[in-house]
Structure formats: C-alpha cells, structure tokens
Amino acid sequence: MLYSQRATYDTRTGMAGVSGNVRFESAGDIFTGDQGVFNLKNQTGRIENARVFLSKNNYYISGDVMEKISKDSYIVKRCRMTTCDGVNPAWSITGSEVKVTIEGYGTVKHAAFWIRGVPLFYFPYMIFPAKTKRQSGLLPPRLGYSTRNGIDVELPLFLALSDQTDATFYQRYIEKRGYMQGAEFRYIASENSKGVFLFDILSDKKSEKDMSDLDDLSLSRFPRDNKIRYWLRSRANQKLSTGLSVSLDIDYVSDQDYFPDLETPLYGYQARPDLSKEMGRSLEERHSPTRRSAIRLSHNGEGYSMQGLGSYHQRPEDPDNDPTPQPVGGFDYLFLPHKITSFPMFLNFETDYDYVWREAGQRGHRASIDPELRFPFWLGPYLEFEPSIRYTHSAQWLEDNPEHDDFQERNAYEAGGRLSTSIERVYGYNGQTVKKLKHKISPVFSYRYRNHLHEEEYSPWFEPIEHEEDANLVAFSLENYFDARLENGKGDITYRQFGLLSFTQGYDFHEFRRELNPGIERQPWTPLQGLLIVRPFDAVDIYGEAEWDHYDSDITTADASLELSWGRGGGRRDRVKASYKFDKGGQKSLVASGTLNLIGGFSVGGSLNRDLELDHSISNSYWAGYDSQCWGLRVIATRSDEETTMVVIFRLINFADIKAW
Numbered sequence: 100m101l102y103s104q105r106a107t108y109d110t111r112t113g114m115a116g117v118s119g120n121v122r123f124e125s126a127g128d129i130f131t132g133d134q135g136v137f138n139l140k141n142q143t144g145r146i147e148n149a150r151v152f153l154s155k156n157n158y159y160i161s162g163d164v165m166e167k168i169s170k171d172s173y174i175v176k177r178c179r180m181t182t183c184d185g186v187n188p189a190w191s192i193t194g195s196e197v198k199v200t201i202e203g204y205g206t207v208k209h210a211a212f213w214i215r216g217v218p219l220f221y222f223p224y225m226i227f228p229a230k231t232k233r234q235s236g237l238l239p240p241r242l243g244y245s246t247r248n249g250i251d252v253e254l255p256l257f258l259a260l261s262d263q264t265d266a267t268f269y270q271r272y273i274e275k276r277g278y279m280q281g282a283e284f285r286y287i288a289s290e291n292s293k294g295v296f297l298f299d300i301l302s303d304k305k306s307e308k309d310m311s312d313l314d315d316l317s318l319s320r321f322p323r324d325n326k327i328r329y330w331l332r333s334r335a336n337q338k339l340s341t342g343l344s345v346s347l348d349i350d351y352v353s354d355q356d357y358f359p360d361l362e363t364p365l366y367g368y369q370a371r372p373d374l375s376k377e378m379g380r381s382l383e384e385r386h387s388p389t390r391r392s393a394i395r396l397s398h399n400g401e402g403y404s405m406q407g408l409g410s411y412h413q414r415p416e417d418p419d420n421d422p423t424p425q426p427v428g429g430f431d432y433l434f435l436p437h438k439i440t441s442f443p444m445f446l447n448f449e450t451d452y453d454y455v456w457r458e459a460g461q462r463g464h465r466a467s468i469d470p471e472l473r474f475p476f477w478l479g480p481y482l483e484f485e486p487s488i489r490y491t492h493s494a495q496w497l498e499d500n501p502e503h504d505d506f507q508e509r510n511a512y513e514a515g516g517r518l519s520t521s522i523e524r525v526y527g528y529n530g531q532t533v534k535k536l537k538h539k540i541s542p543v544f545s546y547r548y549r550n551h552l553h554e555e556e557y558s559p560w561f562e563p564i565e566h567e568e569d570a571n572l573v574a575f576s577l578e579n580y581f582d583a584r585l586e587n588g589k590g591d592i593t594y595r596q597f598g599l600l601s602f603t604q605g606y607d608f609h610e611f612r613r614e615l616n617p618g619i620e621r622q623p624w625t626p627l628q629g630l631l632i633v634r635p636f637d638a639v640d641i642y643g644e645a646e647w648d649h650y651d652s653d654i655t656t657a658d659a660s661l662e663l664s665w666g667r668g669g670g671r672r673d674r675v676k677a678s679y680k681f682d683k684g685g686q687k688s689l690v691a692s693g694t695l696n697l698i699g700g701f702s703v704g705g706s707l708n709r710d711l712e713l714d715h716s717i718s719n720s721y722w723a724g725y726d727s728q729c730w731g732l733r734v735i736a737t738r739s740d741e742e743t744t745m746v747v748i749f750r751l752i753n754f755a756d757i758k759a760w
Contacts, residue, residue: 100124113140121146127154130165143167149175155201156753157182157729162197171201180207182753183729190214190730190751192225245744247314247360249274253281263287269299276361277304283371291344294335295372301328301361308356318356321416328353328361334378344397350382350390355415358385389414389423404433420459429453436473445473463497481520489513513549513570528583535584543576571612572625574605583635599632624649626656638664657681671696687711700726728752 104119118134125142129152137144149165151173152158162178175197181188191213199205204226212220243251253271260266269281279301287293306326309315333349352358362385375381383390393410409428414421430452436445448470456462468491475485494508523539549570581598605625615621626646633641640662648655660678667673677691692706705721716738724733731750736743 108139113138115139125167128152129154130167132165142170151175153199153201157184158199158753159183159188160197160199172199174198181729182751183727187215188729189727248276271299273301273361275304277302279361285372289338291336291338293378294333294337294347295374295377296333296335296349297371298331299329302326303328315356318359319416321355323354323356325354328357330357332374332382334374334380336378342398344399346380346393346395346397348380348391348393350392351413352390352415354417357415402435402437404431404435406431422457422460424460425456426453427456443475445475447471447473461497462499463495465493465495467491467493478518482518483520484516484518486516487514489515509551511549511551513547515545515547517543517545519543532585532587533583534586537580537582537584539580539582541576541578541580543578544573545576546573547571569609571608572605573608574603574625576601576603595634595636597633597635599630601630603628620650622650653683654681655683667696671702685712702726726750 100123102120102122103117105117107116108114115137116135117137121130121132121135123130123135123137123144123146130146130149131151132146132149135144135146135149143166145164145166147164149163150159150161151165153160158180159182160173160175160178160180162175164176165178166174168174177195178197179191179193180197181191183189183191192207193211193213194207195209197205197207207222207225210222210225211218212222241251241253241255245251251271251273253269256268256270258266258268264284264286266285267281267283269279269283271279271281273279279299281299282297284296285294303326306324308318308323310322330352331349332351333347335345335347337345337347339345389412391410391412393408395406395408397404397406399405407428407430409426411425411427412423414423431449432451433449434447436447438444439446448468450466450468452464452466454464469489471487471489473485473487475483478484489512491511491513492508493510494506497505519541521539521541523537526536526538528534528536547570549568551569579598579600580596581600583595583597585593585595604627607623607625611621611623613621626648629643629645629647631641631643633639640660642661643657643659645657645659646655647653658678658680660676662674662676664672664674673693673695675693675695677689679690680686680688687710689707689709689711692704694702694704696702702724703722704724705719707719708717709715710717718737718739720735720737720739722733722735725731729752731748731752733746733748733750735746735748737746738744
C-alpha cells in the first residue's frame with residue numbers, strides 16, 4: 100500500500116511519483132519519507148529522507164536516500180540503523196552506505212558503533228545477519244585469554260547444507276598452543292533418525308609435558324609426549340529400512356590432559372551442542388577415567404526385542420598392558436511375557452552373550468539364559484496373587500587359561516510371589532481446573548527365594564558389578580497414589596498423578612539363619628525404604644528417597660531434590676533447583692542452581708556443586724545480567740578445578756552476540 104499527499108501514476112509503466120508524508124507498506128515493512136518514485140509492478144523504488152522499519156528483524160534504518168532494488172534488498176546512503184524502539188536508541192550503527200537483504204546479510208561501509216550519542220568503535224567495513232531462517236554464514240567470534248594458553252580466538256562458520264543437514268567449522272587460534280580446527284556435522288532424517296558428530300584437532304606447540312612443573316602436574320599425574328591432540332565424539336540414531344535401528348556413541352580423546360588443558364567455558368562441553376538434551380545420551384563426565392564408545396543394533400518385534408552390541412572403554416593415559424575388560428561384541432534377546440495356556444500363565448525369558456577382550460589378562464566368552472513363569476490370578480474379588488518361578492544358567496569360556504578350567508557354569512533357581520490389593524476413594528474438588536481428587540492405597544506382600552547351586556565351584560571372571568546373590572526375603576510395601584482429574588474451559592478432561600508416597604520393609608531369613616561368631620548379632624530387618632514424589636503442576640517437582648537402618652538408628656542413604664519455576668511477564672521464568680545426596684559410606688554432596696528475574700530487566704543466577712563430606716567446592720558459577728528491548732549484558736564468574744574464569748557476553752538483540760572472558 101502506498102500513501103502520500105500528492106501522487107502521479109502511469110498506468111502503462113506502473114511508475115508512481117509521490118511527495119508529502121510518503122508511506123509505503125510491503126509485507127509488513129514500512130517506508131516513510133519526503134518524496135520518492137516507486138514501481139508498483141515489481142515493488143521497487145527510491146525515497147528521500149527515508150526511514151524504514153523491517154518487521155521480521157525489528158530493524159530501524161534511516162538515511163538521506165533509500166532504494167528498494169529488489170523484493171528483499173535495500174540500499175541506504177548516509178544511514179543510521181538499530182533494533183531499538185524509540186527516538187533515542189540505546190545503540191546504533193552509522194555508515195556511509197548500508198546494503199541489506201532480508202534472509203541474507205547486510206553490509207556497512209565506514210561503520211561506527213554508538214552508545215546513545217557517543218561513538219565507541221569504527222569499522223571500515225562490517226557484515227551483519229538479516230535472517231529469520233537458518234542460513235549459512237559466520238557466527239559471532241569468541242575471544243578469551245588465560246595464563247596457561249594466552250590469547251584464545253575462535254571464529255565459527257555455519258553451513259546450512261540442506262533442510263536436513265548442517266555443518267559448523269571452528270577456526271580456533273591459541274597463542275601458546277597453535278591452530279585448532281574443529282568440525283561439527285548434524286543431520287535429521289526423521290524423529291528416529293538423527294545424529295551429531297564433532298571433532299577437534301590441534302598440532303600442539305607444547306608437545307611434551309613437563310613432569311617437574313606443578314601446573315602441568317595439576318592436570319594429571321600421567322606423562323604426555325603427543326604433539327597431535329584431538330577429541331572425537333558423536334551421538335547418532337538411525338532407523339534402517341530392514342526394521343533395524345542403529346545407535347552409535349563415540350567418545351575418543353588423544354590424551355588424559357586434553358580436557359583440563361584445552362577445554363575452557365567458551366569451548367568444548369559448554370560451547371558445543373548438548374548431546375544429552377539433543378540425543379538423550381550424555382558424554383562421560385570430563386573427569387571420568389575412561390571414555391566409552393559403543394554401537395547397538397536393535398530390532399523390536401511384537402513380543403520380543405533383539406539387540407547386538409559392542410563397546411570399548413578407552414583409558415586416555417594409554418597404560419602398558421591395559422587390563423580393562425572390553426565387551427567388544429555381544430547379543431541380547433528378550434522374549435516379553437506371553438500367555439502360553441488358556442490359563443493366565445505367562446512365559447518370558449532373556450538370553451545374552453558377550454565376547455570380552457583385554458589387552459592384558461584373560462579373554463573369553465560369557466553367556467546366560469534366564470526363563471521365568473508367572474501365574475497371576477485373583478483370590479476372591481479383592482486380592483490379587485502372582486506366584487513366579489525363574490531359572491538362571493550362566494556359563495563362561497576362557498581363552499588360553501592354563502591356571503583355571505576353560506569352562507565353568509553356574510545355575511540358580513528363584514521362586515517368589517506377590518499378594519496385593521487396593522483401596523481408593525474419590526473426593527469432589529471445585530478448583531479452577533481440578534475437579535476431582537483420588538487417593539489409592541495399595542498394600543503389597545512379596546516373597547523372594549533365590550539359591551545358587553555349586554557356588555563354591557564357580558570363579559567369577561567377567562560379571563556385572565551388582566550381580567544377584569542368594570536371597571530368602573519377605574517384604575511389605577504400602578503404596579499411596581494421588582491423582583487429579585482436570586477439566587479446561589472447553590470441557591476437555593485430563594488426568595495427572597501429582598503424588599506418590601511409599602514405604603517398604605523387608606525381613607531377611609537368610610540373615611536370620613546364618614551362622615555367626617560369638618558376640619555378633621544378626622540383623623535380619625532390612626533398611627526401611629521411603630519414596631516421595633510430588634508434582635502437583637509443572638512448576639513444582641519434589642523428589643525424595645531414603646533408607647533407615649534399624650540397628651544403627653540412622654539414615655544410611657538419602658537422595659532429595661526440589662525444583663520450582665514460575666512465569667514472569669515477557670515469557671521469562673524464574674527457576675530454583677537443589678539436590679542433595681548422602682551415603683553413610685562417605686558421599687555427601689549438594690548441587691543447587693537458580694535464575695531470578697529482578698525489576699527493570701535485571702536478572703541474577705548461579706550454580707553450586709559442593710562436596711559436603713570433604714567441605715570442598717567442586718565448581719561454583721555466578722552471573723548477573725541485564726536485558727532491554729534491544730540489547731543485553733551478562734557477566735559470569737566460574738570457579739572450577741582451582742581455576743577462575745570470567746566471561747562477559749554483550750548482546751545486540753536480533754543483531755549479534757559479543758563474548759569475552
């Protein structure tokens with residue numbers, strides 16, 4: 100639409116001459132000026148003493164002369180631009196000429212950056228993004244400095260290869276270490292087929308570790324003499340046409356010092372994609388002694404699941420004659436409960452196999468088969484009873500093992516039963532959305548008996564850390580469920596379980612009957628276990644789990660967490676989260692984090708990870724920020740691994756982020 104006080108129009112050419120309070124609107128963009136000429140057929144034109152508002156990016160551009168040279172491209176002479184609303188913008192950029200293409204880039208000649216009315220920086224030539232969609236281009240650079248590595252600069256280049264794939268290349272120069280090249284590739288073919296691959300490599304100027312230097316020794320106690328240093332990591336899921344699904348995990352690093360030496364808050368774990376959020380499988384913790392890589396092929400059918408898998412646990416210090424067991428090949432088959440007679444009798448079983456390789460030490464094979472029968476039925480109208488019987492057979496074949504038998508096996512029988520009932524009541528409730536509440540109580544008696552045959556003849560070689568022992572145990576559980584029925588204004592009905600409270604107490608007959616030395620008392624009562632989960636709505640999440648030892652009259656383990664969040668204006672949310680873990684064996688830790696939006700656009704936050712047993716802070720981070728309509732500032736201080744890092748992030752909304760530390 101074109102508005103003005105005076106106008107002439109040539110119907111043959113589509114040219115319009117306008118003057119006096121000129122206003123031209125096109126696809127949400129607004130142009131104003133004194134006078135101009137427009138071609139209404141191809142939506143181009145020229146306007147003097149012009150001002151333009153580009154709605155997609157909230158850009159305000161003014162200049163002596165403005166030309167719309169195509170559908171999405173503009174040229175402005177002697178211009179000023181900003182993303183700030185109002186007549187006195189908080190920041191602006193001036194230049195002799197600006198050329199901008201929507202969904203592309205803009206360029207400015209002889210640019211100056213202004214804060215209010217004060218010029219701060221001059222750039223002979225600069226480029227800025229003018230995109231609302233994903234496109235290729237340079238990302239904001241990262242700048243840093245550390246006493247260990249000197250000046251640290253990284254310039255990322257993003258490439259939108261297709262609608263399903265993209266790549267980012269990271270050119271990073273570290274003053275005291277050299278040039279590091281990083282690459283990131285991502286693809287998404289469907290919800291179940293996607294992956295992320297990342298690789299960083301450096302030819303280090305400092306090729307050998309000085310074992311007499313305390314700073315180098317603080318990284319690790321192991322020597323290092325490799326010049327080429329790298330880190331490859333990946334998470335990928337792929338659905339194949341054959342019905343198979345492939346999951347790939349890669350985590351391989353050149354040396355044990357890579358992370359404390361080269362990974363700073365602006366690079367690596369925090370600056371690259373969060374694989375845990377994107378793929379649901381996180382990397383090993385940076386201080387972990389091993390790095391795990393694995394591949395899994397799976398096929399799930401109606402009533403069964405098959406998986407072929409292999410994994411490798413890298414020791415980054417690369418020890419001589421590494422004894423780490425590597426289950427490099429394996430197979431697992433799970434037959435889900437299946438009714439096998441006209442009675443409610445169900446059969447399920449699991450069988451698995453592993454080939455375990457070691458650089459030094461015993462190598463060989465292990466396999467097991469584990470069938471189970473269950474027979475659930477009702478004892479009258481109120482009691483449900485489910486007896487079960489299970490058999491486990493494990494076998495091992497060792498390679499080149501002159502000191503022990505090449506073959507050994509173990510068998511175990513297990514029987515059990517579960518007796519339960521439930522009592523429930525529904526209460527009317529006239530809340531805004533909650534209309535009914537239900538409380539269900541389920542008392543449960545369970546019994547489990549497990550016995551290994553010829554246990555003394557079996558020497559475990561490669562077994563899970565928590566393998567099942569003999570058992571003769573009865574337990575009573577009292578489970579409380581709290582549910583709500585919700586109705587919205589349209590009459591739609593949903594249900595939410597907002598609470599769970601349970602207690603479990605066991606009695607161990609095996610402990611009661613075992614022989615004891617004089618002066619030692621039996622302790623057949625197992626710890627009392629309690630579990631609490633409260634989620635009344637999305638803003639509150641409470642979790643608590645603990646065990647009470649009757650004989651020590653003390654809590655032996657506890658795990659508790661609290662998360663609160665609440666909305667503010669402008670789509671902002673405040674969050675507070677704290678978790679506490681305790682184990683009488685020595686662990687006692689607290690992890691807390693929070694974000695609080697203050698008045699006037701200010702916000703603060705922080706996180707704390709503290710080992711309470713050692714009275715030592717593992718890591719602390721605190722930040723303060725300010726956000727206005729068109730710019731933001733955040734200052735972050737982090738203390739980790741006895742090193743303090745300061746990060747400053749200055750944001751020009753819809754324009755760029757500038758980071759330094």
